[in-house]
Structure formats: structure tokens, C-alpha cells
Amino acid sequence: MSDRKLRIMVAKPGLDGHDRGARILARYFRDCGYEVIYTGCHQTPEQIVEAAIQEDVDLIGLSCLSGAHKELFPKVVKLLREKGAEDIVVIGGGIIPKQDFQYLYDQGIKEVFTPGTPLEEIKEWIDKNVKVEDRIL
Amino acid sequence: MEQERLEQVFERIKNGDVRLVSRLIRNLEDKVPEAKEVIKYIYPYTGNAKVVGITGAPGAGKSTITDFLISSFRAQDKTVGVLAVDPTSPFTGGALLGDRVRMQNHAGDSGVFIRSLATRGALGGLSAAVEDAIHVLDVMGKDIIIVETVGTGQSEVDIMNNAHTILVVLTPGMGDDVQTIKAGIMEIADIFVINKGDQPGARKLYMDLMRALDMMQDLPGGWKPPIVKLESIAKPAEYANQVDSLKEKIEEHFRFLKDQKMWELREMRKARVQLINAIESQVLSPILELLQKDGEFDNMVQKIAEKEISPHEFAEQIRGKYLKI
Amino acid sequence: MLKYFAEELLNKCSSLRKKWEDEVKKLIEKRPERRQRFSTVSDHEIKRLYTPEDIKDLDFEKDINFPGEYPFTRGVHYTGYRGRLWTYRMFSGLGTAKDTNERWHLLLKEGQTGLSTAFDFPTLMGYDSDSPRSAGEVGKCGVAIDTLEDFLVLVEGIPLGEVTTSMTINPPATVMWSMYIACAQKQGVSLDKIGGTIQNDMLKEFIAQKTFMLPPEPSMKLISDTIEFGTKYVPKWNTISISGYHIREAGSTAIQELAFTLRDGMEYVEHAMKTKKLEPDEFAPRLSFFFNSHIDFFEEICKMRAARKIWAHVMKHRYKAKNPRSWWMRFHTQTAGCSLTAQQPYNNVVRTAVEALAAVLGGTQSLHTNSLDEVYCLPTEHAVQIALRTQQIIAEETGVANTIDPLAGSYFVEKLTKEMEEGAWEYIEKIDNMGGMLAAIDAGYPQMEIANAAYKFQQQIEEGDKVIVGVNKYVTEEAQECPILEIDESVEREQLNRLNEVKRKRDDKAVKKALDDLRRVCKKDENVMPYCIEAVKALATEQEICDVYREVYGEYRDPGFF
Secondary structure, three states: OOOOOOEEEEEOEOOOOOOHHHHHHHHHHHHOOOEEEEOOOOEOHHHHHHHHHHOOOOEEEEEEOOOOHHHHHHHHHHHHHHOOOOOOEEEEEEOOOHHHHHHHHHOOOOEEEOOOOOHHHHHHHHHHHOOOOOOOO | OOHHHHHHHHHHHHOOOHHHHHHHHHHHHOOOHHHHHHHHHHHHHOOOOEEEEEEEOOOOOHHHHHHHHHHHHHHOOOOEEEEEEEOOOOOOOOEEEOHHHHHHHHOOOOOEEEEEEEOOOOOOHHHHHHHHHHHHHHHHOOOEEEEEEEOOOHHHHHHHOOOOEEEEEEOOOOOOOHHHHHHHHHHHOOEEEEOOOOOOOHHHHHHHHHHHHHHOOOOHHHOOOOEEEOOOOOOHHHHHHHHHHHHHHHHHHHHHHHHOOHHHHHHHHHHHHHHHHHHHHHHHHHHHHHHHHOOHHHHHHHHHHOOOOOHHHHHHHHHHHHHOO | OOEOOOHHHHHHHHHHHHHHHHHHHHHHHHOOOOOOOOEOOOOOEOOOOOOHHHHOOOEHHHHHOOOOOOOOOOOOOOOHHHHOOOEEEEEEOOOOHHHHHHHHHHHHHOOOOEEEEOEOHHHHHOOOOOOHHHOOOOOOOOEOOOOHHHHHHHOOOOOOOOOOEEEOOOOOHHHHHHHHHHHHHHOOOOOOOOOEEEOOOOHHHHHHHOOOOOOHHHHHHHHHHHHHHHHHHOOOEEOEEEEOHHHHHOOOOHHHHHHHHHHHHHHHHHHHHHHHOOOHHHHHHHEEEEEEEOOOHHHHHHHHHHHHHHHHHHHHHHOOOOOHHHHOOOEEEEEOHHHOOOOOOOHHHHHHHHHHHHHHHOOOOEEEOOOOOOOOOOOOHHHHHHHHHHHHHHHHOOOOOOOOOOOOOOHHHHHHHHHHHHHHHHHHHHHHHHOOHHHHHHOOHHHHHHHHHHHHHHHHHHOOOOOOEOOOEOOOOOOOOOOOOOOOOHHHHHHHHHHHHHHHHOOHHHHHHHHHHHHHHHHHOOOOHHHHHHHHHOOOOHHHHHHHHHHHHOOOOOOOOO
16 A cells, blocks of 8 residues: 655756745745755756756756756756656746747756746646656666 | 565665655555565664754744754765655645755755655554654665654654654743643653744753753663753854754764663664564454444444444454454 | 823723624624734734724823934834935946946936846855856846956946945955945045945845855854945945845745844844954944835834834844934835736735835835746836835825824724734844853754745735735736847856957956965954955956855755754
């Protein structure tokens, strides 16, 4: 009789410290009953990926408001692949112009949520798209 | 699980397969039955790691101390595993696991494995998952395993009983006077840490602690818990030096346990707690789950609340039904 | 005590109010009001009506008085905006130093009266463009500055003796200020002639904006160094801009913004007095502030009026400053970036106009108005022009600057000003009891207060309790797009080439010597500024200087309070 619980990492890659959105999401996810790992600001993609693997998360939510998302988000996906952890779903948010969405999708970011998105919409997306995969053992 | 696969999993743990280890710990938390199979299989190979427990009130600085301890042990080329436990919200079942934030600088060091766990609140469940995770990191080859918990309740004491050396972290001016920590924790501390020891009230805390320790009798093996003072991380170099001396105290305690043949006693203590926890999670929890599933539990609660039937009577019935005694 | 109203009037008012309330009661039984409870964007409760009774305990002289007179509720200047309008100071910076220099010249041509520099994130965090941590960030959110060579290009053709420049820079403030000073010297302008501001406010970084480098205590030391250096050699420079803007952007309430900002200011004053043995009157006139102007019109105005009043009180009574200039709170204001929406972006022009008007009625000394497209990217030239024109229309068409503090005496405005003041004092006292702002930050107190307020506001949005047009009400299906400024990826390459070029041609020995000198001074607790200026002149990079700081003082990492 197992008791699966979704584990989500909320991470802030890059040098900007605007963590209002990331923190609201982290808290909201906790209130949704998920287990949330928060990394704090100023994380390198390497730090994020290593933490995500050690924490065995199902989803990484990246938040970036510095305009460096096109560099940083794909790097996280790439590193996950290199470590054989491509099953971890990556989504992104922050100040991201619409015209960059397609590029991010092409790079393996599954969804992009920008300011003004109702929190419930994000939860619905997660519940629909993120499952605990039985793996490894 | 077949023998062959168990063998494979065991090899992969031993070889430090991080993905496997983290998923295995996950499965232990999630009570996936086959994860227990693995623990049963690897258990005879455990016993090499030294386990350090750190506990104290929220905001006492445990994660920061853990962070610096990792560096200190790593400087001696010891590999380190960390299990950081945070509470599950009793209202939503979710948890915000934030201890790791302060340890992110060890990313890239394959000698360090850090894992956050939520208490989840199941009976004996947390301690069981932590114990099992300790076994996994032990087989993974971590020399030192640091277990960090918040607070000083019974479940923290239970977890701490898995450690060879227990650190209790106190800070001045946070209501951490010696009176409030006496119950349970005072007795199990092997080392006291006064963190933020540069703040007002640190001296008083130190003196109070000294006095309380002086009054304690029957110190097992004659170990008198030392009090280590750490100051402020505003001065990281100094702080690192202070944590180095804390690490030396920890090692001194390890040596003491070995020299005084106390190690076996600790192992017996661990074994006792582990057995009790195992019984709780394997015997008691399933019974509770069964009762809850068909609503019987709620019926019983109702009747007890209405003073119709005493809890003892129900317990006797349950014992008769499930345990045949 | 000089009561605002005579007893007779108050009595009459009371009986009239009761009559009115009876009528209202009857009416709302039949037709209820739009909602049960009305509150500001900060969820500060607002009553149905304000009357003389609400301000009956105000003391006319102590609480309101006249402009230019203590406690400056009505402004620090005797003539308000009739003498001089506020400074149009648009925050700008993008790409390379050359790109930003071009934008600056354009803004000056358009009638802007002061400059304000936005740096990119590597510069803000003390990393060079060639650091692995800078990948993808160079020139994105502001201008990339690595060495004095970049800075010289940045200010080319700008007369530093005439234009004042504000620099939004915090952990590496000593470095950027040193570069500015070095540029001024190259232009032959003496240090007592240059004017401007460095933000240099680390406390709000720990509290809200999270652009940090060194732990709090050494951060305070560097700040006090700049205050001391400015006091002695650069007397027209504001060496700190104590900022509530970012606290508010992080989700605080208006009262939290007010309280934490003022308490930060007090921490700086105390530190400079204690460690530099300075008298408040020696440096307090050069302390400046920076507030947010959010969408709740009256709350903002009252916040600013209360801010001047509290600061005057603090400086006069707590720190015993004698010079009235030390009691003045002068502040810059920026309209609230967090109030803008990506949905239906042209609505942002309206929001910014209302917020700008609030800042003007609150008596700001200078103002930045956000551009409508800043929710997507750095603003395009056209969007910046609209934002600047918004200020010019308020100043020169609407007539609001014709008289001083026109809202004074409004029952509502005076009462809300008082409530802002009282709410702030409550926080300030709490933080005093915790042992000051550094101790409060260490305990995560202001961080958590803000996080709680931000979360609560978000929940109110989700539940439709608070309305954001285009987001949770009046939503249109089609996204209303606007043109977007893209920073070309070539900026990063170009900047790396420049940096390599400088590194190749500079005298490495001189750099090493300058950095060694700086290191020695850091360890000795001497003022770093003269040595930082020398290092900059020797063409040491920003990061090389910051690395010395990191090495000596250690690094601060996000403690991630929850």
C-alpha cells in the first residue's frame, strides 16, 4: 500500500533575486499538499539539477526575471538529460515575452507561465501532466 | 523482488548511484513495499557510517551548522550524507522543505548527498523512513551521516536515537532557556551547541547549561556533554573555525564511544528504537489503516466520545481480533 | 495642544453624523453596498466616510503645520513645486555602455532632467561579463560595466559637473561610484561639483530584492565608508538611497514599506555614528530615500506624507540632529512595476499616470515612470517617451503643481496619514525590541512579514477580492501585443571582446598592486574608497575588486526564509 506524494522543486536560476513569484508558488504548492523543495536565489543550472536529482523531484519550476531564460532554462533541461533524469518535468515562469515561448518548448521546457496566471491553472496543469513515474527499482 | 535484482540494486547503491538512492529513499517514504525488500537485503551490510543527529528549535541555525560541518568533514576527505527533516503541514499534507537552501554550495561535490524529508505525520512512519534512509546512505558509503530535525518532541527524540552523537542547538534570546528544553532532549544530548553566541544572553545561557549539567548524575561512561559556542556567520572564516572545533568534539565523542565500549550500547539503543518503530509501522499502522478504511475507527471514536465504551475495551477487541492474544 | 477643530463644531458634527448614519443604515438594508468591507491594495481598511471627528486629536502644528516647517508633512520646501518641479529621472540602461550612452543623450534631448543608471545583473552582483555565472545575462536588464573603460564610454559627452546621475547599484556601490569619480576627474570636474546618488542600500536587499554579496555586517561597513568619504570629499553626493521600492515590489503593504525603509535608515544612521564617529548633522542632509508609488492612490500619498513626518521626528529627537536639513526626508519615487500587467499592456499607461500623480501629490523630489512594456522586457524608445510625457503632462498641463500639498486638510487624507504613521511606528518599535534591523533580518522577520503579505494579496486576487483589470476581470481572449525590445545576443560577445582587450592592454602589475593595497585596507578596517578608486583607475575589473571583498569578508547566501 504505497502513499505517493508529488515532489516539486521551485528554483531560481541566474542572478536576479526577484523571488516574490517563486515564493508564492512554493507556498501555494505546499498548500496543495505537495512536498516542495525551495532552492533560494542565484542558483546555477548545475546546482538546480543536482538538487533535483538528490531530492527525487517530479517537477522543476524555474523562475527567472532577468531576461536570461533562453540561456538558463534550456541548460537545466540539457543537464538533466546528461544525468539520465530527463523524466523530470521542467516548467518556467517569470518575465518571458511570448515570442520566446516556442524556443523554450523546442528546448524541452514543457510549459511557460507568466505573471497573472491564476495559481489554480498551474495546479491543474501539474495534476494533468506530472505523475510520479515508477522507475529505477 | 528477485534475488538477482536485489543484488543489482545493492551494487548500484554501493557504487553511489545517486538517482537510484534518491528514488529508493522516496519509495521508503512513500511506503512502496519493494523498497522495504531492499532494506531487508542490505541491512547486514550497514554499520559503517557514523551518524550525527542535530536538533533544536526552528531558526536556531541547524542547517547553517550542518552546512559548515559538511565542509569541515569534507576537508578531511570524509564523505557526508545529510537527511534534513522538516514538518508536514497538518492541514494540507504538504511541506516546504527549505533546509537545503543553506547547503547549496556543496553542489558539484560527489562526496556529499543531501536529502530533505517531510515528517508526513504517520505513526512511527517518519522515524522508520529516516532510519531506512540512514541505512541506504550507510551502504552508499557515506562516512558521516548528519540527520537534522526541527524541534524537541517525541518523534525528534526517536529520530535522534538513531544517532551515535547527538547535538542540541540552542540560541540566546529565543526562549531557549534550559528549563524549556529539559524534557527528553536534555538527557539525550551528547554535545550542546550555543549558536549565535555573540548575541546578548549567550553567557547566561552558557552558565545555566553548565549548572544543569553539573546537576546531572550517572553520566553514561562518564561523558560530560561539552558546550560548544558558535558565534555569527557574519564572520564566515571565524565561524568555520568554530565549527571545526565542533567537529573535533564530535570525533572525540566517536572515539569515546569506541574506547569505552559504548559504541555497542549505542547500537543496542538504535536497534531497540528501530524495532519499536518497525513494529509500529508494520503492525500497528496496518491495523489502524484497516480500521480507518471501513469507518470502524470513526465509529469507535464516536462511542468513546459519547462515553459509551471505553478506549480500553476497543483496544482489547482489536488485540483479540488481529493479534489473537 | 493646538486642536484642529473647536469643540462646538465637533459636537455638531457628531449629531449630524448620527443622523446620516441612520439614513445610511436604512438605505443599505434595502440596497447593500458593493462589498462588506472596503480596503486599500495593502488591505488597510477604509471607512465609508471621514469627518472632522476622525482628525479631532490631530495637533495642527505638530501633525500638519506648513510646508518647509517641521515635521514637513506638507513637504520639505517652502514653495513646493512652484519653485522647482520634481526631477524627471527615468531609469535606463541596456546592452553595452555605448547603447546606454545613446539612450541617455536621447532622454536629455527629450527634456529629461537627471540621469539614472540601470546595470545588468552581472554588474549588480559583482561579476564580470566573462564569469560563468554571467552567461545569458550580459546587457540584458541594464548596461554591462566591467572596467573604467566601459564607464568612460557610458558618460561620454555628458557634463558630469552639470547633470546629476543616480546609480542603482548596491553590493558593488563602492566600485561604480569610484568609476564615476574617476570619470569626473578625467573630465576635469572636481569632486565637490559632482552630484548624484548611489543606491547603496544593502538592508533592503537582504529584506526584499536579494541582490547580495557580502554578509550584513561588512555590507554595513562599506556603506559607512561611502557615507564618510562622501561627507569629506563629495559633499553634493547622496551616498545612499534608502529604498522602500523593492520592499513593496516584493509584496509588502504600504505600512511595511514605510516602516522597514525608515527603520533601515535608522540602522544606517546609527552605524555611521557608531563606527565613523560622525555627527548626524555631518551626513544626514545627504541621506535620500526611494519609495514605490503603487496603484492605491490615497494610500500612497498618505504614506509619503507620513514618511516625511516620521523621519523628521526620528532625526530630531532620536538622533538629536540640529540642522533642519538633517530632518528633511527627500525621496525619489518610481511607479509600481508590480502593478503593471502583461495582459492588455496599454492599460499600463493609465496605471502609471495615476501612480505618478500620487507621487506628485505625495511630494516626491524626483520620479521615474514605468513604461508600458516593462512587464516584458526593457522598454522600447517609444514606450519610454510615453512614460516621460506622462510626467510632463502632469507637471505642465494638469495644474496639480500650482499649489503646495493640495490634499492637506482632507479628513480622509489626514486620518490615513496618521494611520500610516501609527502603523509604521508599531513595526519600528517591534524591530527596536528585536535589537535593530540587523537582528530582525537575521531572524527573517521583515522577510516573512513581506512574504505573508504577498501571499495574502495573491489569494485575494485568486478569489477576486481584489481586482486587476485584464487579469482577473475584464479579461479578453486575444492577447494585446506591443512591440518588444530585444537585446541582441551579440551584446555579450561584444562586451567580452572589450573586456579581453582591456585585460590585454592594462598594466597587470599595477592592477595587482592596487588590489593588494585594497585587500590590506579591508583587513585593517580603514576606509576602502581611496583604494577602490585607485584600483578602478588601474583598470582592475569590477569582479576583481569584489572578489577581494568576498575573500576578506565572506559571501552571503540566500537563507530562504519560509
